[in-house]
Amino acid sequence: MNRFSLIFSFLLLFPLVSLAETFRVNDIRLQGLQRVSAGTVFASLPIQVGAQISDVEIQQLSRALFRTGFFEDISIGRDGSVLVVTVKERPAISTINIEGNKAIKTEDLLSGLTENGLAEGQIFKRATLEGLTQELQRQYVAQGRYSASVEAKVESLPRNQVGLNITIDEGTVAKIKHVNIVGNEVFDDEQLLELFELGTGGWFSWFSSKNKYSKEKLSGDIERLESYYLDRGYLRFSIDSTQVSLSPDKETVYITLNITEGDVYTVSEVDLAGDLVVDESQIRRLILVKEEQNFSQVLMTTTSEYITKRLGNEGYTFADVRGIPERNDDDNTVKITFFVDPGKRAYVRRIDFRGNTKTSDEVLRREMRQMEGGSASTAAIEQSKIRLERLGYFKEVNVDTKEVPGSNDLVDVEYTVEEQPSGSIGASVGYAQQTGATFGANVQQDNWFGTGKSVGFSLNTNRFVTSYSFNYNDPYFTPDGVSRGFSLYYRERDFGQFNVSNFNTDTYGANVTFGYPTSEISRISLGFGFSNISIDTGFAAVQEIRSSxxxxxxxxxxxxxxxxxxxxxxxxxxxxxxxxxxxxxxxxxxxxxxxxxxxxxxxxxxxxxxxxxxxxxxxxxxxxxxxxxxxxxxSPEGFIDRNGNEFNMFTFNLGWRQSTLNRGRLATRGASQQVSFELSVPGSDLEYYKLTYNAQYFKPLTKNLTLRLRTQLGFAESYGNTSELPFFEHFYAGGFGSVRGFERNTLGPRASPAFxxxxxxxxxxxxxxxxxxxxxxxxxxxxxxxxxxxxxxxxxQRTRNDNPFGGNVLMEFGAEVLFPLPFIKDQRSMQSAFFIDAGNVFDTNCRSSQLNCYDVEPGRLSASYGLGLTWITGFGPLTFSIAKPIQQQEDDETEFFQFSLGNTF
Known part of the structure; x- marks a missing residue:
């Protein structure tokens, strides 16, 4: 190397050697801190006191502190052997004020701000705020509010703090002027547009919001359109493009969909592949897709779900079953292969419960059909969920199956419940001219202190009525589900008014009932009871009770x-x-x-x-x-003339109930039916029997509408030495739970006044x-x-005194369409319905003097239609109805508006 080269190399290396000069840090001095602690800064610095540091490393220290996000400006200098760090902190957010929003709740907006690092007490980042305002505006655009605007202002506050003021102008939702589908030949526009949630609307658009554009709704409509074609065999159907055009004033939207329908494909073959685990013949019975049928995507996916559940019942909880269509475009056929990957058999390690703040775990655990330590069964897990819903204690029950970390064959099952009121309480104090001072109190709790036991107390008293009762039922008297219940009661009733009355009774008695489950959905009951009843007719009873x-x-x-x-x-x-x-x-x-x-x-x-x-x-x-x-x-002899006025009766009860309802209260699907038979034991002072049948059935009509059908039938008659059915065992109809629009118990036969x-x-x-x-x-x-x-x-006084007397035959029918109430977010404790009720009471032994008394004649059913609402409150079910008669008998008593709170005891 020559001399010139050596000199040139020295000149190049000299600056680098100077920049790489190091010094020993004997101390670190921090300046400018206000809220950020010194410990946070020291933890972020990659050096410690006593370390050697160069100028290049000082630049690295600056970058490390900037990465914390706490500082707006940082400068690092040297004072001898002391490293001096001077910072300017970013301001903290003191308050966040949002104004002008209605479509999106303030809580939701604040939640979005928090997720993006903007919350009260957090460090303010202007770049994040600008990005968030754009995101909020995009959310409003997705709702069809194209004219919406979001403006954010930052207000400086003392002590290096800021306040965020976000002003929102939501504008109006753009209305759909036209929806056009291009390329459809098989199905016309009207038929396809009926599938859409969006549309141009009509007279009720203000209520349904059908004509208000929403990006999410449009996506759902496109999926429904695609499923419609695929379910009918159009395997090559496609949506080529979607155009959403906006008018210059941003208030009108035009939607155009370009589609290609393609040809219909038929199924040429259905095959199974993979590890079937269970017998192939059992799986093939679950296949809904058949050869020579038109291809249907919904049948293919449903088949996959059925096979998955079947494998889940064998413990293969995480089985994966996929239907794979193989198209043959030459002859427009498709081969469907269901590929089965069962995975490993899973076992339940633990069953946990969440949300039951009142109900004990034991009450929930005894409803489980999936056992801990056993093979996980999808059917058993789902059946356990259904049993919890049928208890009537919970608004909602959800179940989640979770893999155990570190294990590929263990799962935990977690049930999350949301409790609701499971009883009713009522009290009344008042005064009436005829009845005098009145006091009433009742408590009925179906989940007594969270034990699952049902307990009820009732006290009602006034001048003419005094009643006391107590009932108790333990649904798990034995571990295998045998129930036991008993009740005690005492009642005094005096209906005398103006020296004229039907009858007065003094009754006491007791009942004990046992129930035994015969299956997951049915049980039988057996009961025995004793009652003593004495009757005082007052001054003048109606003719059916006593002659006059x-x-x-x-x-x-x-x-x-x-x-x-x-x-x-x-x-x-x-x-x-x-x-x-x-x-x-x-x-x-x-x-x-x-x-x-x-x-x-x-x-x-x-x-x-x-x-x-x-x-x-x-x-x-x-x-x-x-x-x-x-x-x-x-006058002719009445019941008391022939049978006396005091009776001791021993009764035998037998019942059967079957229920597939999805809930214990406010059910929306399933069915139930119940048969009850009551017999006064031969040798009792009165000998009679009663047979009743109750049934209801729910059928979904649409996503939001459900049809409910119900009926109640009854027949009673005397036997042996008793000449006629005791009048105090008659059936009555009218009012809630019967035929709404008519006063309680007023349908059917009337009594004959005393002569x-x-x-x-x-x-x-x-x-x-x-x-x-x-x-x-x-x-x-x-x-x-x-x-x-x-x-x-x-x-x-001149009184008609033809009070309702009831009869020995009951017929009631009803049809309801259940629908959700608008503007109410949580519908789980409420149920509204349009209804038609029909029913009446008949008597196979009418007296010639009785009014409105007929043998069984379906043509004489009274009927009404109206609107009803039931709301489960903390004091019990609150029920309203408005109804108008469609058909009524001459002596029927109507009532347009009816309501009740709590239970009747």
């Missing part, structure tokens, strides 16, 4: 003068026919009026209570007979009490009823 005297008029009733009325009323009050001629003379009337109990010479003698005995029955009869030319007769007759005051002395401008025979009218037990006449 009546006056048969041979001639029209004549006017009665005031003097005769006074004599009749005196007889009622206790005057005596002293001479026994059947009449009350002036002297006898005067003696009664002047009667003094302290006068020893008095003709009248008081009884032991110090009162005058009422006049005997025959005297009144003769007086009335002579006065009005009428004859007093007895009575009227006395009219003379029109000469009458006053115009009914304010019709004339003194007529209806003024000063009094009705009288004769009590056959005492022979007394009693004045009462």
């Amino acid at each position: 005297p009546r006056l048969i008029e041979d001639v029209p009733l004549r006017y009665v003068d005031q003097d005769t009325i006074d004599r009749i009323e005196a007889l009622i009050a206790g005057a005596r026919d002293l001479d026994g001629d059947g009449l009350l003379s002036d002297a006898e009337l005067e003696a009664f009026r002047n009667y003094d109990p302290d006068d020893d010479q008095s003709t009248y003698e008081p009884n032991a209570s110090g009162n005058i005995d009422p006049y005997d029955y025959s005297g009144i009869v003769s007086t009335i007979t002579e006065m009005d030319d009428v004859l007093l007769l007895d 009575s007759y009227n006395l009219y005051r003379s029109p000469i002395s009458a006053s115009d009490t009914n304010a019709d401008g004339n003194a007529d025979e209806f003024d000063n009218l009094a009705s009288y009823i004769i009590d056959p037990a005492t022979g007394q006449l009693s004045a009462s």
Whole structure:
């Protein structure tokens, strides 16, 4: 090397040697920190005190600190052997304010900001904010809000903080003006556009939002269109292009789809490949695609799902079954091969429960049909989920099967539940003119303290009704699912009003019931009970319960003068026919009026209570007979006349229930039916039997609509020594759970009022009490009823008293279309329906005097239609309905609006 070369090389290397000069760091000094801790900075520096550092490494230190994102500016210098780091921190976000948003909730927007590193307390990054505003605007565009705008402003605050103010103008959703499909020849536009969720809309577009553009909805419509063709054999169908055009004012959208239909392909062969694990004949029974049929994608994918579930039942939880179509374009045929990859058999390591804050794990675990340690079965796991849903304790039940990390043959099964109210509570305090002070309280809990046991208490009392009851049921009295329940009750009922009533009862009793599961969906029940009931007819019962005297008029009733009325009323009050001629003379009337109990010479003698005995029955009869030319007769015997008024009864109950409903409350699919038979044991004071049948069926109509059909049928009759079915065991219809739109229990036969007759005051002395401008025979009218037990006449108001009496045959039917309520996000605790109800009560032993009483005649079913809503609240089911009759009988009582809260005990 010559001298010149040596000099040139030295000159080149000298700057590098200077830049690579190092020094020993004896200390590190930090300047400019406000919120970031010194420890965070030291942890980010790749050097420590005592290390040698060069100028090149100082640049690396700067880059390391910038990567933390905490600093806006960094400078690193040297003060002797001290490394000086000076920083300028990025501002922190103090507040985030969002205004103008309605279509997207503020919580959702804040969540999106947080996911992108923008939240209160976080370091502010302007680049992230700008990118996020663009993303928010894209979200609004996807909803068809092309005119939406998002503006973000940064407000400087003290102590190196900022406030973010995001102002949103959502604009309006662009409306679809036209949807055009180009290239379709087999199916017309109208037929294909019916598949679309988007469209030009119609009269109800404001409600359905069908004409409001959405990118997500359009994607769904394209998928439905493609599936429509593929399910009909058009295996080469394709959507060539999709154009969405926007008007200049950004308020109108035009959609055009260009498609190629292709030819129809038929299935030439169906084959199986892979490791089948189970017998091939069993798998082939699950194949829905058949040779010589048109190709159908939905049948192919459904077959794959069926085979996957079948393998899952054998423990191959992660089996993969794929249908692979092989096209032959020469003859438009397709060969379908189902490739089966079962994977390894999986076993359940553990079953976990989440979300059951009240219900104990034991209640959930006993419903499991998949056992820990056993081979994982898809059917058993799903059946366990269904059993949890049928309990009625949960709004929703989800199940997830998870692989155990580090193992290829173990899984954990996790059930997540969301609890809902499973009982009802009610109380009432009030006052009514007829019933007086009222107090009522009831509690019914189907999941008592999370144990799965059902417990109920009830107390209701007022002037005429007092009832106490207690019921208890343990669905797992034995580990294998045998249930046991019992109930105790005591009731007093007094329906007397204005001295006229149907009947009063005093009842106490007890029941015990056992249930036994016969399958996963059915069980039988067996019960025994005892009850004691005593009946008091009050002053005058209806004729079906007890006979009552009546006056048969041979001639029209004549006017009665005031003097005769006074004599009749005196007889009622206790005057005596002293001479026994059947009449009350002036002297006898005067003696009664002047009667003094302290006068020893008095003709009248008081009884032991110090009162005058009422006049005997025959005297009144003769007086009335002579006065009005009428004859007093007895009505036909009633139930009490033939059977007495106090009964001890032992009952036997047998029932069967089957249910495939998906939920215990507010079911939406499946079916259930129940048969119940009740028999009073031979030798009881009353001998009768009752047979009832209840059924309901749910069928999905569309994605959001479900049809529900229901029926309730009943028949009851007496046997043995009992002449007729006890009237207190009759069926009733009308109201919630029956035929809505009619008052509760008012359909069907009416009772025959107790016989009575009227006395009219003379029109000469009458006053115009009914304010019709004339003194007529209806003024000063009094009705009288004769009590056959005492022979007394009693004045009462003129009441029809043809109360519902029920019958021994029940027929009820109903059809409902369940639909989701608009604008309500969580529909799981609510169920709304359009309904048609029909039903009535009949009697195979009608009396000639009964109103509205007929033998079984389906043509006499009362019917109504309307809208109903049920909401599961913390106080029990809250139910509303508005209904209008379609068909009604003459004596039916209608009710347009009805509601109830809680359960009836």
